[in-house]
Amino acid sequence: MAGGRPRSFDADAELDRALEVFWRQGYEGTSLTDLTTALGINRPSLYAAFGNKEELFAKVLDRYAAGPGAYAAEALTAPTVAEVVERLVRGAVELTAGPRTPPGCLTVHGVHSCDPGSASARQAAIARRMAAETALRRRFEQAADLPAGCDPATLARLVHTVTDGIAVQAAAGRTREELHEVAALALRTLVRA
Template identity: 70%
Template sequence: MPGGRPRAFDADNALDRALEVFWRHGYEGTSLADLTAAMGINKPSLYAVFGNKEQLFGKVLARYLEGPGAYAADALAAPTGREVIERLIRGAVDLTAGETTPHGCLCVNSVHACGPDAHAVRQDAIAVRKAGEAALRRRLEQADDLPSRYEPAALAALVHTISDGLAVQAAAGRSPDELRQIGELALCALLTEGPHHIE
């Protein structure tokens, strides 16, 4: 057949379905059978278009960062340091406790729930998180409206730790209302002026 056989599926839609499966079940909890069923393709088509499971996950991770996880990069463009942090923590709640998406965070799940056989996938997720934290640190270094007690590197690490905790709590079944309350308490603690001494 001239030009080859036309592709019988929408690759972008198939990638979105793979994202949902990985997000819901984690890398190691997702089988090729789960993926092909959700994506509506067979194994040869999966390999031909997306590569093996590890390569497919890399594509899914990029799509996650450009789609559901894009709030994090967008937050860095906020005009003040306080607003950056507010958007990040509130965005983490919205992402991890969404009504139409799996609970938890794809990156957090991939860092904490991958064994030795998935070392490369875990390292990719760790690299993504380190890059995000470094970008936040650089943005906070430019801010002049945050409590003076914070070093930008420590504050960036703290914000990421809070976001991770929200994701874990969401995956464990905390309700969206509970997570929003936790997020607002965290923001109040982070952004309120006054002495905060660690002995």
């Protein structure tokens, strides 16, 4: 029986391709055809490898956090509050407006571009975002150098608001240089010693 040679399958490379599609187009803007075209596989192969679109999106969110978004978890290890905040804000600029990434943020797109029929995908993105904010709050709660009178939860929300704003501005076409100027101003006011 002669048959075609099976296509080699690299799940990590396929997830990276799916990540880029979701990142560029958002969850709602990405069709199964977009995904199968980008991955070079048919729908049955996509379902067999990754499950449905929602399950693939959840895997992509994990891949994003461990890959391009890993700077956020790494920032929490910085020795001072100011350094944590700086790494997060500057990292957001590089992630969302850098030369090697699509503009904007995958999780911001995921939260804001889902209709009610995609509520579980939206909730998956929100859950990851809330977990990141909780980790940041906990880091601030443990900080010996948190400015007096600064509430760790409020500061964590403020930092996330700034980084989300950077992502939105990057998606709207602001340049990396413009966003680094915004970051510099934000950093002068976010944490005062």
